[in-house]
Amino acid sequence: MKLTKACNLDCVYCYESKSENNIISESLLLKCLDEITGISEDTTIILHGGEPMLINKKILTNFLEKGEEKKREGKKISINIQTNGMQIDREWIEILKKYNIAVGISIDGHEELHDKYRSTRNGKGSHKTVLENLTIAGLSGLDKNCLCVITKDSLTNIRHIFDFFDGLEIQNIDFLPCMTGNVHHNGQITNLTLSPEDYAKFIIQYYELWKTSKSSYSVRSFSDFINILNKKDSVTCSLIYPKICGWEVISVDTDGDVYPCDSFAGIEEMKMGNIEEDGLEKIFNSEKIKKFQEVANTIPEDCESCIYLQYCFGGCLYHRYFKTRTFEAKSYYCEAYKKIFRYLKKQ
Secondary structure, three states: OEOEOOOOEOOOOOOOOOOOOOEOOHHHHHHHHHHHHHHOOEEEEEEEOOOHHHOOHHHHHHHHHHHHHHHHOOOEEEEEEEEOOOOOOHHHHHHHHHOOOEEEEEOOOOHHHHHHHOEEOOOOEOHHHHHHHHHHHHHOOOOOEEEEEEOHHHHHOHHHHHHHHHOOOOOEEEEEEOOOEHHHOOOOEOOOOOOHHHHHHHHHHHHHHHHHHOOOOEEHHHHHHHHHHOOOOOOOHHHOOHHHEOOOEOEEOOOOEEEOOHHHOOOHHHOOEEOOOOOHHHHHOOHHHHHHHHHHOOOOHHHOOOOOHHHHOOOOHHHHHHHHOOOOOOOOOHHHHHHHHHHHHOO
C-alpha cells in the first residue's frame, strides 16, 4: 500500500516521479483496510512510498488502531513498513513497537557507495543519518532488517558491502537488482539497470562470503532460492509462482488505483480498478483481472522445455514485461536465475 509519492531523498535510480507529492487520504486508508479485510482473513500489508514516514503520524495511528479492532474481530493482520530511514525518531519507534510493525530500512552498503545513489534533495549524502537511525532502532529493540539495491558499482565492492553488513549486527537483508527504464523511462532501459550476468555474479560471490564467515543474519535472496530448489515456498513475490500476482498480491496507489503489484503501478494498461469506485470484490471478479490471470498462467514459449521451469514457473511477470512490454518474453533475469540455481544445486 503506497502511503505517499512524496520523498525526502532524490535517489538516482528511483522510478517514482520527482514531481508527484500525493499523500493518501485518511478516509481512503481506512477504506483500504475495510476492503482488504472484507475479502481476506489473513493479510500482510506493506506500507511504502515514496517515503511512508512522511505521512501524518496521527492518521497512521488511526489506521493502526482500526487494524487492532479488526484483529479483535478475528482477522489476522501483519503490517510492515519499508522506509529510507531518514525520519525514524523516538516517536516513530514507539509506534512501530506498540503495533508490532516490522520495519525494513533501505541502505546500499558503505557510505561512499550509498551516498552516490541515495542523496537528499539538496545533494547531501543520507548514509550518516540512516546509519544513526538504524542503530537507534536496534538499541530500542526493533529488528534491523535491511534492503540493499544492487547497482553496477556494487560489483566492484562486494567484499566491502559484505564487511559493512556483517558488522552491523542486522537480523535480515534482501538484495534488489537495480531496474530502471522501459515503462518508467520513456521505453528505454537505462544504463543503471543491472544486467542478468552482473546480478548472478553479485549473488553468488556474496553467498560465498556469507557461507564462509558463518554470519548470523539471514539473506532473504539466498533462502528464497534454496527454498525453491527444495520445493518449498518463497517469500519473495518475484520468485513465487506468478499466478499469485494480481490475486494474492496487489498494490494500492495513493489515489486508490489497484495494480497487480507495485512494479506495475502507474502503468495505465495494468490498472485493475479503483478501490473507492469499484471495491476489491468487484475488481477481483472483473474481466480485466481474469484476463491478467490468464496471462499469469501462460508460460512463455522459450520456457516450455527449460529444466528450471519447475522452480520459476515462468518467472516474475514484471520481469517478463520489463523489456518488451509483453508477457510472451521470458524473465529479464532468466539467465541470472539459471546460473544461481546451478551454483546452489552444487552446494
